[in-house]
Amino acid sequence: MQDRLSEERLSKLLPMIPLLAEYISGGNAPDRSIYTKMLRGIGLETEDWAVQELEIWTVVLKKVRDSSSESENTSIVAQLLGRGIPEASAILACHSAKPKPLSVEPERIDLGILSPGEEASATLTVTGGLIKEVLSSKRLNVSLLRTTGGNTLIKVVVSGGNAGESLVDQIILRGDRGELKVPVTARWERTQDKPPLLSWCPDCRIKEKSLFYNHYAREYECLNLICKHKFPYPDKRVKEYNDTHD
Ligand SMILES: [Zn+2]
Numbered sequence: 458m459q460d461r462l463s464e465e466r467l468s469k470l471l472p473m474i475p476l477l478a479e480y481i482s483g484g485n486a487p488d489r490s491i492y493t494k495m496l497r498g499i500g501l502e503t504e505d506w507a508v509q510e511l512e513i514w515t516v517v518l519k520k521v522r523d524s525s526s527e528s529e530n531t532s533i534v535a536q537l538l539g540r541g542i543p544e545a546s547a548i549l550a551c552h553s554a555k556p557k558p559l560s561v562e563p564e565r566i567d568l569g570i571l572s573p574g575e576e577a578s579a580t581l582t583v584t585g586g587l588i589k590e591v592l593s594s595k596r597l598n599v600s601l602l603r604t605t606g607g608n609t610l611i612k613v614v615v616s617g618g619n620a621g622e623s624l625v626d627q628i629i630l631r632g633d634r635g636e637l638k639v640p641v642t643a644r645w646e647r648t649q650d651k652p653p654l655l656s657w658c659p660d661c662r663i664k665e666k667s668l669f670y671n672h673y674a675r676e677y678e679c680l681n682l683i684c685k686h687k688f689p690y691p692d693k694r695v696k697e698y699n700d701t702h703d
Pocket of ligand 1: 685
């Protein structure tokens with residue numbers, strides 16, 4: 458192990474310890490390319506002593522993950538103090554190196570109303586730990602896109618359904634600490650099942666389309682104020698009348 462850094466070198470390198478602790482808290486094992494990336498921010502990327510010191514800090518901070526008692530934490534802080542790190546920075550670093558609880562964004566996937574056969578996809582971002590296992594039904598095609606800085610991107614593709622079908626499913630994400638459930642819902646509806654917005658009213662004598670289809674109420678309503686007739690959907694009379702008129 459290299460000797461303790463001089464005051465000057467340590468003060469230059471110290472801003473790196475919160476970054477390193479944060480990175481480790483995501484369950485990551487930093488390597489040389491990560492150190493170089495971090496050090497570029499303070500212009501020390503070509504300094505071997507800086508990389509070596511970050512390696513030492515990493516070994517110490519990784520112990521936080523498995524530490525379960527106050528005395529173990531105190532010992533980890535003491536090891537950082539032994540490298541010349543000020544007490545406040547050492548305590549804060551140990552605190553931020555602790556694994557964060559798993560969280561996912563968005564918390565649910567609602568793909569809304571799709572056309573029959575239409576497939577749809579969504580992306581989840583998982584933070585706070587590495588995903589070890591993803592469980593889902595065959596209906597969902599799940600793939601891990603990449604893992605950077607402790608985040609995992611998960612692409613979910615739902616294969617097309619039949620008209621009138623509803624999907625109520627879920628994905629289970631298992632990390633090294635706990636698991637998350639993400640509900641997935643979708644519905645397939647034939648668009649041609651929906652009538653045109655304006656149709657001929659079978660009761661009206663006026664020479665224009667006055668029958669309005671209310672999508673939410675799922676019924677027809679005549680806009681002719683003298684008529685104002687309502688028909689449920691689907692309605693045989695409305696259909697027959699529309700088939701004989703343009
Ligand atoms: Zn009418």
